[in-house]
Amino acid sequence: MMFLLGLTGSIGMGKSTTAEMFAQMGCAVWDADAAVHRLYRQGGAAVAPMAKAFPDAIVDGAVSRAALKTIIGQDPSALKVIEGIVHPLVLQDRKSFMESANADIAVFDIPLLFETGAEREFDAVACVFVAEEIQRQRVLDRGTMTAEQLDMIIAKQLPAREKADRADFVIVTDTLEHARAQVEDVVKQIRKDMDDA
Ligand SMILES: CC(C)(COP(=O)(O)OP(=O)(O)OC[C@H]1O[C@@H](n2cnc3c(N)ncnc32)[C@H](O)[C@@H]1O)[C@@H](O)C(=O)NCCC(=O)NCCS
Ligand SMILES: Nc1ncnc2c1ncn2[C@@H]1O[C@H](COP(=O)(O)OP(=O)(O)OP(=O)(O)O)[C@@H](O)[C@H]1O
Numbered sequence: 001m002m003f004l005l006g007l008t009g010s011i012g013m014g015k016s017t018t019a020e021m022f023a024q025m026g027c028a029v030w031d032a033d034a035a036v037h038r039l040y041r042q043g044g045a046a047v048a049p050m051a052k053a054f055p056d057a058i059v060d061g062a063v064s065r066a067a068l069k070t071i072i073g074q075d076p077s078a079l080k081v082i083e084g085i086v087h088p089l090v091l092q093d094r095k096s097f098m099e100s101a102n103a104d105i106a107v108f109d110i111p112l113l114f115e116t117g118a119e120r121e122f123d124a125v126a127c128v129f130v131a132e133e134i135q136r137q138r139v140l141d142r143g144t145m146t147a148e149q150l151d152m153i154i155a156k157q158l159p160a161r162e163k164a165d166r167a168d169f170v171i172v173t174d175t176l177e178h179a180r181a182q183v184e185d186v187v188k189q190i191r192k193d194m195d196d197a
Helices: 015-024 032-040 047-053 065-074 078-100 132-142 147-156 160-166 176-196
Strands: 003-008 028-031 105-109 124-129 169-172
Touching (some): 003 015, 003 176, 015 028, 015 105, 015 176, 028 078, 032 047, 032 078, 032 105, 047 078, 065 078, 065 147, 078 105, 105 176, 124 160, 124 176, 132 147, 169 176
Parallel strands (some): 003 105, 003 124
């Protein structure tokens, strides 16, 4: 039996970094943002439907994130249309990963896990969490988004506190050492429960 653990949290709160720690503990990891990257690149399954809806978003045969951000900046309702195209393809990618993964625990890094109602599909959900000032600083330090773009994304997500409240495990990502210790505890707990069952 494979235990299915959802991993979520607000933008920039440390999902990818924490997912890597789960991988180091021997878990199989699937990443929704990485799936979107595969879908957007040349030959990816999202290119044709996105080209139809947003011709300006295609650069060199791939979906350009910079172009998409400009499009969404001009018309925030475009994000709903993008989601309508992308989310079903992301779901297909996740299902095929589930069929091929071979580990006792599979971790699914999904930014919009609660927003899309996916929590029902997992045995448990872990949520990363850190103070909002640290979150903003970390995202803006990456230099890929303006403060306005960040505000727009945060406004589209459930409040970070609510995600943490709804999760079975909360992983505080204030330092790498602290996060790693909590990941180890979560994995040990799940493995123990599986052994006892
Ligand atoms: C908006 C886009 C162009 C921004 O691209 P960019 O490379 O700057 O950021 P990246 O993709 O790494 O996303 C960063 C974070 O933004 C948040 N985010 C992304 N899309 C959404 C969304 N539709 N709603 C709320 N938050 C979102 C997530 O926390 C994500 O981890 C891109 O995220 C996108 O095309 N989003 C639509 C597809 C989608 O819904 N992806 C979410 C995972 S399935
Ligand atoms: N436990 C931690 N301690 C210190 N810094 C961290 C920790 N976890 C993540 N970070 C830093 O925070 C930033 C965001 O982390 P990461 O990319 O893992 O977040 P994310 O939730 O996957 O982001 P997004 O929602 O944009 O995909 C990175 O610069 C990362 O190095």
